[in-house]
Structure formats: structure tokens, C-alpha cells
Amino acid sequence: MGTLHIVATPIGNLEDVTLRALRVLREADWVLAEDTRRTRVLLDHFEISQRPTSLHAHNEAGRVAQVLEALEAGRDVALVSDAGTPLVSDPGERVVSAALEAGHRVEAVPGASALLGALTVSGLGTERVLFLGFLPRKAGARRRLLEAQVGRPETIVLFESPRRVAATLEEIGQWVGERRACLARELTKRHEEVLRAPVSELAGRLRAEPPRGECTLVIGGASEVEAQRTSRWTDEAVDRALAEGLASGRSVKDVSAQFAGETGRARRVLYARALELREAAAQEPSPPQEEE
DSSP: OOOOEEEEESSOOOGGGGHHHHHHHOOEEEEEEESSSHHHHHHTTTTOOOOEEEOOTTTHHHHHHHHHHHTTTTOOEEOHHHHSSSSSSSOOHHHHHHHHHHHEEEEEOOOOOOHHHHHHHHOOOSSEEEEEEEEEESSHHHHHHTTTTTTTTSSSEEEEEEETHHHHHHHHHHHHOOOOOEEEEESSSTOOOEEEEEHHHHHHHHSSOOOOOOOEEEOOOOHHHHHHHHTOHHHHHHHHHHHHHHHHOOOOHHHHHHHHHOOOHHHHHHHHHHHHHHHHHHHOOOOOOOOO
């Protein structure tokens, strides 16, 4: 049986390709590429005669049977993405899963990765890292995902389009809180740029001067003090504290400001939740009064 090779390719600078990657691409019986035009640039540069076949998000399901047939016939297949390491926010998961389930050999050919490149130049913690890929497009799902990071100590890495990166940083500040942040843009390319600043400051800079090119965001994890402070504040505990504060006659603004400091959660998050709790309380029927 053949082998499915998962081949990492440069994210910009062609000199970052590995010798093993070049050998595998030369020797493979079939090369699958997310964007055949971009892959041909790499192959032509290193005088590799392969002509890749497309495998992208819209046709991956239809390629699975063909890949399994090729592997069963003893052919070696190489899979590459647009740039960097395949399957990391790129197509290929279905093909790899199907190959493994059918008992075929799957090998990694490591190399360039925007995720690791950005992380190593960010100056932020690398011991524990959480990769979020691209955030959900729907506002509610995006908010829930970001809120889940409150108090967590892991450094966060995510991908974002240049037109949305400022807004995403603003949302991180709103739902997660102020953190150290880094934007790594166009890594390994001629116009490479790495910006490091607190979330709110970086968001302001990018709002004023929108970036171009591929963007990777690295967000520092919660400090030990923040993590300890927020660990005891479950959603139920927060709701209870807000409800008690409102029941005492205090305003939504005052209650949310107080517990933002105590829980480590963003004030706007608590303000919105306090409004919901106040409205829910107002709709509850009053208990019946006893007749005298």
C-alpha cells in the first residue's frame, strides 16, 4: 500500500522549504494541493515536474475515494495546502481520517507554520498554548468562545483576516479583558511586521492603519492572580451576585462595575447580563397576597 504524506510548505519565503519536503514532492505519484497555482510556483522554483491536482474545501469529500484507491494501488500521495502545515485551519482532515480508517500509512513532513512562527516571536508564554484557528463568524458563537477564555492561563493563537483584525481585538478586550497581544503579519515575506502592545492599544493602531496580508494574533494568557480570582466565579455565582446587587436597589452600572473588578470579567459582559437578569425579574409574577 502507498503512503499519504502531509507536507508542510513555506508560508512566504521559499527558502524555508525542507530538503525532505522537496524529495517527497519529487518522488510522490500524486500531489494534491489546496491551490494548484500557488503550489506550481513552489514546484517550478525547485524544478519539480509534478502537476498537482486540486483538493480544497469544496471538493475534498469527492476526492476521498480517489485518494483511497491510489493508496490501495500502492501509490504515494503528497498533500499540501496554500502555505504552511496542511490541516491547520486548512482542508485535508477528511482525507487523512479516511486513509487512517482504511489502514493506510500517514506521515508528517514538518516545516513552516504561521502558528508557531507567530508564537515564537510574540514574546508571550509558550508553555501552554490554545489555538483557536479562525473565530466563528456568527457573533453569538464568537462571543461564547471568547468568554470561555476568561481566567484561562494559556496563550491564545488565532488567525484573522486583515479587514477584521481590529474588530476582533476589540471583541477580545470586551469579552476576555485587557491582555498583552502580538500581531504577526506577512511572516517570512518582504513586508513582514510584528506589533506588540496591550489589546486595546493594538486594536486602536490597527483601526487607524488597517493592515494588509496574512495576520496571526497571539494573546497572552490570564495572570496567575487573575486565574485564581476568576476560578471561583462560575456563571451561576456571577448571576447570583448580580441579582443580589440589583435586589438591593443598586443600578446596573454600579453592580456590573463592582463585579467586573471582583470576577475579572469584562464590564460590558456583566452589564449586559445584569440587564437580562433585571428584565427577567421584572417579568416574574408577584407572589399572591394573603387575605386579612
